[in-house]
Amino acid sequence: RASLGRYLEFYNGRRPHSSLDRKTPDHVYFNQPLLAAA
Structure with a gap:
């Protein structure tokens, strides 16, 4: 779950x-x- 949360943070918050x-x-x-x- 933690890794999914990190990925979603990256995808929505840091990835143009x-x-x-x-x-x-x-x-x-x-x-x-x-x-x-x-």
Whole structure:
């Protein structure tokens, strides 16, 4: 389990993805603009 957690941290937090313009999934997800309340 620990090794799976380390891999997911690497994959989502440190590994750039070409489909995300060489950004990490975490960077893309956590840097989205906030939506205005309706």
